[in-house]
Amino acid sequence: MNSATVRNLLVRGMLAGLGAGLLALVVAYLLGEPRVDAAISLEEGHSHGAGGGHEHEVEVVSRGLQSTAGLATGVLVYGVAFGGILALAYCFALGRVGRFGPRATAALMAASGLVAVYLVPFFKYPANPPAVGDPDTIGKRTALYGLMMLLSVLLAIATVIAGKRLAPVLGNWWATVVALAGFGVAVGLAYAFLPSVNEVGHDFPATLLWQFRVSSVSIQLVLWTAFGLLFGELAQRLLAPAARSARQQGAKAAASAV
Template sequence: MNSATVRNLLVRGMLAGLAAGVLALLAAYFLGEPNVDKAIGFEAAHSHEHETEVFSRSLQSTGGLATGVLLYGVAFGGIAALAYCFALGRVGRFSPRATALLLSGCALLAVYVVPFLKYPANPPAVGDPDTIGRRTTLYFLMMLFGALLAIGVTVLGKRLAPRLGTWWATVAAVAAFAVLTGAAYALLPAFDEVPADFPATVLWRFRLSALGIQVVLWGAFGLVFGELAERLLNPRPAEAARPPAVTVPH
């Protein structure tokens, strides 16, 4: 793949990331923010400390949220586009559109779902401030582990395919992914810092909305970027020129 194609895919990836970020922003605003407000209300009702807000809650839930999500969408879109350039043609004989969807699904699983199941997102009022540094480090460690493991089992599946066939090689790769992920879950420490009186419904809905936002983000990116990549790499043949219209004299 030449540098011009990589550059064009990078630009399209960032545009697709921006479009996906807009959809994720809507999902975050309508699904996530109501649960954040409920968690903040719980925290305010049970806290005796009065902290001065640097930014108002309305600014955080609108301008701050939009800035964070859209910048994240553009950044991850560019990174995903570069990963796509490497993966295209190496993971199987898939079309550019199918490769984009496959990459998005695998990235969602490896980079978000794997660490999320071990260290799920917590709303305000949940979590000990003294352990936030350790929890953040372990979360990013799980992200790195998931990404490297996804690459490793993909290589494993391709090497096993000539001997086992595509189906059983895929089964073996998925099984290896599940076993190694389970081992990591068992070895890494867990944190149970949810207050006993915190509403379980709010916690469940917050975590479900956090997962839903990521599904929207990655799913939209896969669809949009896949279409843009398909048009770039497999352009449609130009339509045959139509014969000029014949003017009939009156």
Template sequence: MNTISPRVLLLRGMLAGLLAGAAAFLVAYLIGESKVDAAIAIEEAGAALGGHDHGDEPPVSRALQATAGLGTGVLLYGVALGGIAALVFCFALGRIGRFGPRATAALVTGALFVTVTLVPFFKYPANPPAVGDPDTAARRTALYLLMIALSVLLAAGALILGRRLAPGLGNWNASIVASLAFVVAVGLSYALLPGINEVPADFPAALIWQFRLASLAIQATLWAAFGLAFGFLAERAIAPAAAPKEAVQPTS
């Protein structure tokens, strides 16, 4: 077991998150912003037909939102997630099997992508502008955050279950049982938590799905880029720390 400082890995996790945020920003700008513009156009057309006046121009232009605003938000998001993932990596390294830094980083990244992104997404998928009642925004946000918290807790419970079953069932069978238990628990959470369907009847269904797929692609890019970058940086940090111990040989 290496004795590298968690601070070193935390800094590398934040750097990897910054790089992943840059990759996610490119994907968001190239395939996501066109969907946002289309949704805004539908919203403005509906407001014009209804005789509603939006008044003055917004304080931040749409062009600035789609470039500097989007980039700043995605980069900060990537740095924050990178720091959190690095701390999870510090705990997982050496505790989930005989995996090296890159393999551990890949497993941690995949687990976080499933629990933090996929599970909440399938219950409360992202919606473009003009979809959703502004009066229920706080409730929708609370439910989404609750789904994330439940997903993380259920994943932790499944991990504990798998480790306790491993001595009797073996690692492979215990992992299968724990995974099935996680899926069942997530399904029950889906059934118990209230659903949200505020999509207008006349809103193009194709645009909604294109926006949701673009959102999922952005998240997948973020986590994949982070896993690759952090695995490389973590291995470079850990290998030199372990090398001096291996280099010292007893003299006869």
């Protein structure tokens, strides 16, 4: 793949990331922010009850600004960076993970990324609302989450390599089944050996915790799905005409030789 194609795919990836970020922003505002507000209200109620005449801390950035302009800026900037990184990964994966077209490769990469980058770490260390968690352990929790994400991505890459190596022996179907089974076993071992973190208080409402985690998954699901569809379409429009032109030129050359 030449540098011009990589550059064009990078630009399209960032645009697709921006579009996916806009959709994720809508979901975050409608589903996520009300749960965050409820958790903050609950935390403030507990602090007032425990501290009595405790003075309010001065907010550097108001909650209203955080939930509107701050949220939009964070999600959209993240979406653009997210799209650029995935576009570069797509340039490497195209043609190396199987005989898939540009659109199918984008969909497969988005689905695999959602599982490896988000869902696998999430099921071990699920997201918690602001009122949950000990501030003194945030460094430890962040490190464990990052380690689980890194292990998941490495295992996903190893799964693809193993599937390709097994395909000539077992066939595509059984090679895929065996490779995915190996991925599941390896993830299960990682779950078992990595320490668990459970800092949810017994007095925190289970419904609110469930709704917050569902909204977190929904945001990521919309982000990855929208990116896979948008970028797949943009990549198809860029790469399919080039591939078709190359095939036509090859056919003309063959006909001339005959």
